[in-house]
Amino acid sequence: MSDSCDGSYDDFLDALETDDGYYYTCSNGHGTLPPRRVCPHCGDRDLESEPLLTRGKIVTYTTVTVPTPRFEDDAPYVTAIATFGSVRVTGVLLGVEPADVERGLEVTATVTETETTDERTIAFRP
Template sequence: MSDADPADASPATDRDYAEWLDAFADGGGFALVCPDGHGSLPPRRVCAECGSTDLSREPLDEMGTVETYSVVHVPSPRFADDAPYATAVVDFGPTRLTGIVRDGGADGDAPAVEIGDAVAVDVGERVTDGERLVVFRPAGES
């Protein structure tokens, strides 16, 4: 998975992704699913697996399962004030989401997640510059 720099994105791509984040923030998160059941996420318009352009919006569960994660202690400049944090790939059934994990605490410890943990997905803001991004919270925490 590429770590696309938003500066490289076209305005249309930014709008699609912003709309997707808006939907999530309103509790209406969705994935784009092709007729073969492959899941994608905006701003993608073509199925990454089979090339289908017949993508329909399917509701995305608010809970997913951590597939892999890594704790970042030395972040890129865009995340300078967010460290330490963990990035995680979370399985949401038809698709996966990549985001950062927060435990809601401000004690400077990296969030504790393990592969297989259930996490809730939310839309948060990057501490460093206020950009919106996908945030995972360990299940059971408010």
């Protein structure tokens, strides 16, 4: 494992916030997000840090109208999974009406704070 791959999730959010997002890729080309130390797909421990693509595409999404307590004041909102090259990222979709979301929508990844708890979380914007 290289020294560049011991970042925490907070470090990752810091990087994402400054448009400097990254992900880990294993020797088999699987992508994963920090703070993983082992590829979740094949168990490879030789992870390298790569810059996250600036644009991803929504592959699946869910409109949440009955949220977990953590997101109580944010509902309704859309959670989505977007692919950025070989890595799948889960986040909250902002700036789009839930009815207007569709698969293939291009988004950028950023960081937002939930209205409920002020916790930082990954967000997507078109």
